Amino acid sequence: MTTKIFWLARSGLGIGTATAALCLAVLPLRHSSAAAAAGVHPGPMSRTDAFARAETLTALGRKIFFDPSLSASGLQACASCHDPSHAFGPASAKPVEVGGGEHMDRPGLRAVPTLRYLQAVPSFTEHYYDSEDEGDESVDNGPTGGLTWDGRVDHGADQAKLPLLSPFEMGNKDAAEVAAKLRRAPYARDIEAAFGATVFDNPQEAFDAAVEALGTFEQSGPDFYPYSSRYDAFLAGKATLTARELHGRQLFEDPAKGNCSSCHLSEPANDGEPPQFSDFGFLGLAAPRNMAIPANTDPGYHDLGLCGPQRTDLAGHSDYCGLFRTPTLRNVALKKSFFHNGYFHSLRDVVSFYATRDSDPGRWYPKNSDGKVRKYDDLPQAYWDNLNQDPPFGRKPGDASALTDPEIDDIVAFLGTLTDADLLLEASGH
Numbered sequence: 142m143t144t145k146i147f148w149l150a151r152s153g154l155g156i157g158t159a160t161a162a163l164c165l166a167v168l169p170l171r172h173s174s175a176a177a178a179a180g181v182h183p184g185p186m187s188r189t190d191a192f193a194r195a196e197t198l199t200a201l202g203r204k205i206f207f208d209p210s211l212s213a214s215g216l217q218a219c220a221s222c223h224d225p226s227h228a229f230g231p232a233s234a235k236p237v238e239v240g241g242g243e244h245m246d247r248p249g250l251r252a253v254p255t256l257r258y259l260q261a262v263p264s265f266t267e268h269y270y271d272s273e274d275e276g277d278e279s280v281d282n283g284p285t286g287g288l289t290w291d292g293r294v295d296h297g298a299d300q301a302k303l304p305l306l307s308p309f310e311m312g313n314k315d316a317a318e319v320a321a322k323l324r325r326a327p328y329a330r331d332i333e334a335a336f337g338a339t340v341f342d343n344p345q346e347a348f349d350a351a352v353e354a355l356g357t358f359e360q361s362g363p364d365f366y367p368y369s370s371r372y373d374a375f376l377a378g379k380a381t382l383t384a385r386e387l388h389g390r391q392l393f394e395d396p397a398k399g400n401c402s403s404c405h406l407s408e409p410a411n412d413g414e415p416p417q418f419s420d421f422g423f424l425g426l427a428a429p430r431n432m433a434i435p436a437n438t439d440p441g442y443h444d445l446g447l448c449g450p451q452r453t454d455l456a457g458h459s460d461y462c463g464l465f466r467t468p469t470l471r472n473v474a475l476k477k478s479f480f481h482n483g484y485f486h487s488l489r490d491v492v493s494f495y496a497t498r499d500s501d502p503g504r505w506y507p508k509n510s511d512g513k514v515r516k517y518d519d520l521p522q523a524y525w526d527n528l529n530q531d532p533p534f535g536r537k538p539g540d541a542s543a544l545t546d547p548e549i550d551d552i553v554a555f556l557g558t559l560t561d562a563d564l565l566l567e568a569s570g571h
């Protein structure tokens with residue numbers, strides 16, 4: 142179903158929220174079980190009814206998203222980690238957020254991603270054939286799509302279950318614990334109005350209703366995919382970029398220089414849809430091990446992304462170890478920690494890492510006592526073949542950097558044009 146939302150949302154850009162939300166409401170009824178069980182699923186809806194239902198659920202989902210009383214501590218809402226003024230990414234510079242339990246003492250394992258532009262993420266598949274853009278339809282692009290850094294869930298509503306129940310996020314024991322909190326919430330009557338007067342009789346129904354509302358809220362165009370950056374205005378012929386930004390864009394797209402746009406798509410698709418700055422593919426880039434993540438103090442623990450341990454269904458696929466989903470770069474200038482493990486804290490460092498990972502590995506990876514650089518130190522050597530070696534990677538130690546310092550600065554300047562208009566005050570630090 143996500144694919145359909147994707148397609149309809151694409152074709153319906155002009156009417157943003159309404160279209161995507163409508164899709165959630167009218168398309169075959171993945172989300173229907175809760176509502177049907179609640180006895181109120183309206184069956185096939187007229188367009189007007191579908192719009193109205195989407196609006197109701199969006200308003201309800203928004204309340205739930207900001208409600209800290211749904212966490213075990215009573216202190217943490219979705220918005221605590223996914224801050225709307227930071228493109229629904231983290232406001233803090235911590236590599237991972239602490240959550241969970243009554244005492245909020247369980248640190249997470251991964252950096253908090255932005256929730257903007259997820260409407261374009263296709264459902265996870267191991268074999269992705271690109272029928273859009275300039276892609277060659279016969280080429281298998283490999284594992285693509287799905288939500289989270291390892292793509293282990295496909296729908297906003299399913300995703301919402303994870304933090305509500307995760308011991309290191311909102312820390313509830315089970316759906317019943319969440320349902321009891323929903324029943325006491327100021328918007329409990331709204332849930333009954335939308336899902337039926339008996340919705341609280343069955344805790345699982347109440348829980349499913351809440352995650353459906355959250356999933357619908359996350360499809361709201363003005364909140365989650367406004368396409369209002371200066372780069373969007375530039376593509377529409379309504380704004381200019383500075384000489385440095387233009388040069389940065391050129392380097393970003395040049396296959397012999399940054400080559401960034403081979404994964405972070407930067408040009409409109411053939412149908413005119415604005416670029417998402419991701420092809421949602423899974424790649425291994427070998428971010429250095431982040432010792433600021435407490436789990437990493439255990440030398441036996443490795444976050445291998447697609448092959449586990451958080452994702453479990455692809456555990457036997459050693460060729461997937463070390464791969465993470467390519468994130469969008471829209472609003473990336475608002476972030477303070479980068480990559481799945483939050484290792485990097487400035488965009489300049491990220492771009493420099495791309496340029497010199499292989500030509501100057503000693504700059505990024507720790508050294509053994511004998512002075513030997515422990516290259517790719519967060520990935521067991523058995524999986525090194527999975528790492529991407531295309532430009533700007535794949536140089537030999539001692540080679541020149543793929544990008545000069547001024548070129549790196551220009552790419553960073555270009556990335557700054559991807560911040561949505563409503564978030565620019567944040568970006569300038571006011």
Ligand code: HEC
Nearest residue numbers: 218219222238240251252253254288289290300301304310
């Ligand atoms: C303690 C911090 C924290 C809280 C609270 C939290 N999240 Fe997240 N969220 C994360 C992290 C970390 C990830 C990445 C998880 C991963 O990759 O395994 C994530 C991932 C996501 C994603 C997938 C993003 C993507 O790029 O695919 C969605 C959607 C999401 N969260 C929604 C929510 C909702 C809805 C809530 C409230 C019910 C919530 N989150 C509460 C930290 C948090």
Ligand code: HEC
Nearest residue numbers: 399400401404424428465466467468479480481491495529
């Ligand atoms: C081969 C595909 C590929 C290429 C080429 C590529 N990236 Fe990425 N990019 C990724 C993936 C995958 C990640 C996530 C890696 C991780 O977390 O381990 C990422 C992460 C990032 C991030 C961090 C985003 C965040 O939310 O944490 C930035 C910034 C970034 N890339 C910029 C660039 C720039 C600039 C270039 C060109 C110099 C580039 N990328 C080239 C695939 C690619």
